[in-house]
Amino acid sequence: MIEIARGRRVGVRVPATSANLGPGFDTLGLALAVYDEIDIEAAPDGVLDVSVEGVGEGVVPLDEGHLVVSSIIATLERFGARAPGLRLRARNSIPHGRGLGSSGAAIVAGVVAAAGLMADQRELTPEELLTAASELEGHPDNVAPCLFGGLTIAWVTLAGVPRSKQLLVDRGVSPVVLIPEETMSTKLARSLQPESVPHADAIFNVSRSALLIAALAQSPELLLEATEDRLHQHYRAAAMPQTANLIGRLRDEGLAAVVSGAGPSILVLCDSPVQRLRAADLAAADTGASWEVVMPAVDVLGATVDVSAAEMGSLSA
Missing domain, CATH: 3.30.230.10 (Ribosomal Protein S5; domain 2)
Structure with missing residues (x-):
């Protein structure tokens, strides 16, 4: 002992x-x-x-x-x-x-x-x-x-x-985290997942996950396409509508925005300081929720x- x-x-x-x-x-x-x-x-x-x-x-x-x-x-x-x-x-x-x-x-x-x-x-x-x-x-x-x-x-x-x-993450990758006031239970978020997913969706995510490794490690210009997902985010969207809405607006602007973990925070993987500022501006302009903007290093x-x-x-x- x-x-x-x-x-x-x-x-x-x-x-x-x-x-x-x-x-x-x-x-x-x-x-x-x-x-x-x-x-x-x-x-x-x-x-x-x-x-x-x-x-x-x-x-x-x-x-x-x-x-x-x-x-x-x-x-x-x-x-x-x-x-x-x-x-x-x-x-x-x-x-x-x-x-x-x-x-x-x-x-x-x-x-x-x-x-x-x-x-x-x-x-x-x-x-x-x-x-x-x-x-x-x-x-x-x-x-x-x-x-x-x-x-x-x-x-x-x-x-x-x-x-x-x-x-190691490419130096060109700059995270932005958008944090709302409300919280989300991981258990609740997981309960919204289906027991099985379509074969095509599984293949889609395998390809995007592989691409995401390349984007984060050496090709940040691929981040938007590499962060596409069909396995979990849209199933959970109804439980965090403000998060889903802002992610949609960010991605429409060409920003690689995703749900952070179980949510409801948003992670934006930017490839330039300009993108970081644009993400912050879009969060500030959101009339549906209040977002704390954090710009941490990796x-x-x-x-x-x-x-x-x-x-x-x-x-x-």
Whole structure:
């Protein structure tokens, strides 16, 4: 049994993510430079002290129900470590319930924090981190880019093991995220999917997913055509009509706009600063909804852990 030294500290930073990217349903994901930052300290047994600043403050639970806390405990137990008491300070910037991977980021934060807490006794491999996070999240499409950064292709082997491949994104790709006030339940969004899709639609999405890899990696001029989709977005449109309407207007203007994850946020993959400004202008002109415009870079590092924080003073101060 691995024992975590009391007072050991780690600092974790995890990026937002956008999954699907149009045609790459449950497969493609992109890490975005919007971050949650969490400091964790191993405390005496029985201590659980959680505080949250920013997004989720006054809303998320401050007990074992906090997703970072439960993910830390589950990961420690998975790898044979006894969970200590915990002090946790979270500074959140990733919006909740808007298709930007907030739950995946919380799970990844917990998994890599647990890895940091026991790093002096048991070092986890990238494959172990991905498997642990995927099992807690239920699928790897958000946790893979959150863990590793950049553009990721995620899949599950025939033996049921999650895998991912990270790719660099062409410097000409500039994301814009349009965030509405309303939220969307991932469970609800998934419930709107049909059990089967037409053969022609499946072939359509296979071709567009392959094209999207080329567009993001080296040919941004192909982004509009590469982000076409027939598998999921139109089935969910009725549940987020304002999102669907704005995506239609953006695409009519030649902008590669897609639903971000389960929505209702919109991801616009631009190939120039002019396109970025045009996307912002169209969002501002939308009379049907209010949109927060964010222009993040593509995050290339993924989750980062600062184990040197173990030498700092107590979080209880």
